[in-house]
Amino acid sequence: MELLLIHQNYPGQFRYLAPALGRLGHNVSALGASPAKPAQRASHLHYPWTTPSLPADLVDPALETSLLRGERVAERCLRLRDEGYRPAAILVHSGWGEALYLREIWPQARLLIYPELYASPRLLGYGFDADLGSPPFALRAQWRRRNLMNLAAIADADVAVVPTLFQRDTFPPHLRSRFHVIHEGVDLEQVRPNRACRLQIRSGLVLRRGDPVITFASRYLEPLRGFRTFMRCLPALMATHPTLQVLVVGSxxxxxxxxxxxxxxYKAEMLALLGDQLPLDRLHFLGRLGLEKLHSLFQITVAHVHFSYPYALSWSLIEAMACGALIVGSDNPPLSEVLHHGHNGLLVPFNDPEALGSWLSAILRQPEAFAPMALEARRTVETRYNLSAAAAAYDNLLRSLVALPSDQA
Incomplete structure (x- = not known):
């Protein structure tokens, strides 16, 4: 069938799913905010977008930006419709306003939305992170407005899809029956262990599997993904293990x-706080890495630290597990939906850097004792997050929706 994927940062979550759906016989087209490298077998289109210059007195610039983004997507989709394009189904990330007018443009298309999260104070650490107090009313009001795009999309959609039960349950109870929980999957042929892997960090420093290496990776170095907790555990840990190399990935x-x-x-903040206690020649900030190097980092690490507020599940966690990394994660959703302490990883209280350091030290002393957990982590991805099963689930959902009469979808 003709399938249109829309994501402002395409391919985003659809990186592996788009080509997999193409292999299942769908004619996949993709629409994003810029001409990016297309996913295999997807026709990649783009809508014109630059960050708008907005009046200073707007109540909510982010909301206005979402409305403008919805208009740009609508303009591009109207041109596609006028050229004769008729998708049977549309899968769109609805958090940025891109779904706002799709039902008006293609009323007969089945509309699947990917709303990701329903914003609330706890998702951004309030009542969870010991470093945060209570959010002011203005911030609470802002989060309510951030939910408007997803709420409008749910009203128009045939179904909503999210990757975890936790993310579904951030939405109000009366909406949850509209949701399907399907993780978008990981390509296990591409993302896999490699015992022969080598990663050059700088001139004269090449790390291999078996070297004493601890890793941390996040899109941004921020408290939401546990960066402060991780940094606070390092002075004692690196003093106890004088050959330890620590690799930190993130913007x-x-x-x-x-x-x-x-x-x-936050990097500068934590270095100002802890820098004189850290051996900076063994602490390496690598910035953002491409996928190939990021997978290499996962393949060589003795333990990979992944902490998070109760927020969206990061794809990097699942890919680290697929690469055979031993995960030390925070003991809260959504990680606790994926990891079971002592079985396929270790779970530590989010606000306890001493406990994190203690577990990492134990792993560094006896890595072989924890190796079965890393093997089980890979098996977890093979069983629950593999691309073939994810694509089949999406395929079944798409075909069942398209087969329904319009008044029953």
């Missing part, structure tokens, strides 16, 4: 959560 730009009080971000 220093502002992320999803609160902005650092330090003008140069």
């Amino acid at each position: 220093t730009a502002s992320g999803y959560g609160a902005v650092s009080a330090h003008p140069q971000g």
Whole structure:
């Protein structure tokens, strides 16, 4: 069938899913905010987008930006319709306003939305992160407005799809029956262990599997993904293990959560706090990495630290598990939906850097004792998050929706 995928940062979550649906016989087209590298077997289109210059007195610039984004997508889709394009189904990430007018343009198409999360104070750490107090009313009001795009999309959609039960349950109870829980899957042929892997960090430093290496990776170095907790565990850990190399992946730009009080971000904040206690020659900040190097990092690590607020499940966690990494994660959803302590990883309280350091030290002393957990993590991905099963589930859902009469979808 003709299937249109829409994501402002395409391919985003659809990186593996788009080509897999193509292999199942769908004619996949994709629409994003810029001409990016297309997913295999997907026709990649784009709508014109630059960050708008907005009046200073707007109540909510982010909401206005979403409305403008919805208009740009509508303009591009109207041109596609006028050219004769008629998708049987549309799968769209609805959080940025891109789904706003799709029902008006293609009323007969089956509309599947990917709303990801329903914003609330706890998702951004309030009542969870010991470093945060209570959110002011203005911030609570802003989060309510952030939910408007997803709520409008749910009203128009035939179904909503999210990757975890936790993410579904962030939405109000009366909406949850509209949801299907389907993780988009990982290509296990592409993302796999490699015992022969080598990763060059700098001139003269090449790391291999078996070297004492601890890793941390996040899109942004911010508290939402446990960066402060991780940094606080390092002084004692690196002093106890004098050959340990620590690799940190992530951007220093502002992320999803609160902005650092330090003008140069959370990395600079934590180094100002802890820098004189850290051997900086063994602590390597690598910035953002491409997928190939990121997978290499997962393949060589003795333990990979992945902490998170109760927020969207990061694809990097599942890919690290697929690469055979031993995961030390925070003991809260959504990680606790994936990891079971002592079985396929280790879970530690989010606000306890001492406990995190203690477990990492134990792993460094006897890595072979924890190796079965890493093997089980890979089996978890093979069983629950493999691409073939994910694509089949999406395929079944799409075909069942298209087969229904319009008044029953």
